[in-house]
Amino acid sequence: xxxxxxxxxxxxxLLTELARAGSETRTARELAAGTGVPLPSVSKVLKGLQxxxxxxxxxxxxxxxxxxxxxxxxxxxxxxxxxxGPVSLTECGAQGGHAPTGTCELETVCRVRGHWRVxxxxxxxxxxxxxxxxxxxxxxxxxxxxxxxxxxAPAQNPNPIPTTAGGAHS
Amino acid sequence: xxxxxxxxxxxxxLLTELARAGSETRTARELAAGTGVPLPSVSKVLKGLQxxxxxxxxxxxxxxxxxxxxxxxxxxxxxxxxxxGPVSLTECGAQGGHAPTGTCELETVCRVRGHWRVxxxxxxxxxxxxxxxxxxxxxxxxxxxxxxxxxxAPAQNPNPIPTTAGGAHS
DNA sequence: TTTAATGCGGACCAACTTAGTCCTGTTTAA
DNA sequence: TTAAACAGGACTAAGTTGGTCCGCATTAAA
Ligand code: FES
Ligand code: FES
Numbered sequence: 001x002x003x004x005x006x007x008x009x010x011x012x013x014l015l016t017e018l019a020r021a022g023s024e025t026r027t028a029r030e031l032a033a034g035t036g037v038p039l040p041s042v043s044k045v046l047k048g049l050q051x052x053x054x055x056x057x058x059x060x061x062x063x064x065x066x067x068x069x070x071x072x073x074x075x076x077x078x079x080x081x082x083x084x085g086p087v088s089l090t091e092c093g094a095q096g097g098h099a100p101t102g103t104c105e106l107e108t109v110c111r112v113r114g115h116w117r118v119x120x121x122x123x124x125x126x127x128x129x130x131x132x133x134x135x136x137x138x139x140x141x142x143x144x145x146x147x148x149x150x151x152x153a154p155a156q157n158p159n160p161i162p163t164t165a166g167g168a169h170s
Numbered sequence: 171x172x173x174x175x176x177x178x179x180x181x182x183x184l185l186t187e188l189a190r191a192g193s194e195t196r197t198a199r200e201l202a203a204g205t206g207v208p209l210p211s212v213s214k215v216l217k218g219l220q221x222x223x224x225x226x227x228x229x230x231x232x233x234x235x236x237x238x239x240x241x242x243x244x245x246x247x248x249x250x251x252x253x254x255g256p257v258s259l260t261e262c263g264a265q266g267g268h269a270p271t272g273t274c275e276l277e278t279v280c281r282v283r284g285h286w287r288v289x290x291x292x293x294x295x296x297x298x299x300x301x302x303x304x305x306x307x308x309x310x311x312x313x314x315x316x317x318x319x320x321x322x323a324p325a326q327n328p329n330p331i332p333t334t335a336g337g338a339h340s
Numbered sequence: 341t342t343t344a345a346t347g348c349g350g351a352c353c354a355a356c357t358t359a360g361t362c363c364t365g366t367t368t369a370a
Numbered sequence: 371t372t373a374a375a376c377a378g379g380a381c382t383a384a385g386t387t388g389g390t391c392c393g394c395a396t397t398a399a400a
Contacts, residue, residue, distance in 0.1 A: 002172060002250070002293075004259050005358070016282055027375065035280075040361055047377070060368025061374040076289075080172070089174050110205075112186055115305055119246075122296045123172075127289070135285050175387070197346070210390055217348070230397020231345040341400100348395075357386075366377075 008083040010037050011045045012135065015079060019071040019136050025064035052082030071133040077124055087124050090116045178253040180207050181215045182305065185249060189241040189306050195234035222252030241303040247294055257294050260286045
């Protein structure tokens, strides 16, 4: 599935909510109420985001969180890597800090490793081109994502496999 | 981290090994020996790949596995989705079959959902452009990945965050 | 016909990760 | 002084993942 953790998803939702507030600060409670994310999780995610330098926090009464810079300058990659480590499909090479022990025993033999670097870069690039401001735009029609109209989708899972999965990306 | 499961990684390694054998078939044991992947896991992965239609199997003595079509016609997306479900960053929309219950409670409120579709598509496209044959090529210098030489990396994690992570993708 | 190699289909378990909760500080405006 | 808010943990429960194992069906070859 290549999925992000749900916390990261939450983080993005919260950030967009926060971005909508402009330069105002919002309390964790307000954000929880505004998004539907359970408060304790909001708190946890926000803490992480603050630690990563994406948010500034004000403590004490009438405190809250605010973006540390304008949404246009917060790339999606930074959000994701703040919440779940560096963007990298493989755990093998390029493990930023999650797998400090023996990376992968196959590394010496593995002949695929080199390719992953390129693939990872591609994805990072695609994700880095988007900023928080883009995510806030109401219409899902984005531009400049590197893959404009390209009619020939190479091959998207024609053979559904028995995992009960289907290509139901509609 | 956005990481693929290790099984998927194994699968790719095994497939490349198999592709190197041309149209010959290989037994699970041979592949295990050739790649260093533990045999039981090889077996499991291979079974999955067979079920997905990427491999053909011959049972009985002197049986084995072979590619169901030339490596040039096996896109990377198909391999990945065969082993871990559809390629989709978010569990929210577009869950192919892994989260059959209540997808995401926020769906009604969430204003980011629409964007993920575009992002997912982008990644699928980048991955689908690569075939198994490409992965077998010895040199990691790939072409036609949509992001050729692009000198200006938009913004790659300038603010490393305390997860002990760094941009250490070298 | 017998034998042995091989894939098939599961069940199964231990270890790890994740989502979520809770509690005790510390800071700060009112 | 008070109460609202963040900081920083520890903690738990649930789920996922990687990995192992076994009995069965199939098939080529002896
Ligand atoms: S380096 Fe781990 S499988 Fe290639
Ligand atoms: S739909 Fe689940 S968080 Fe957006």
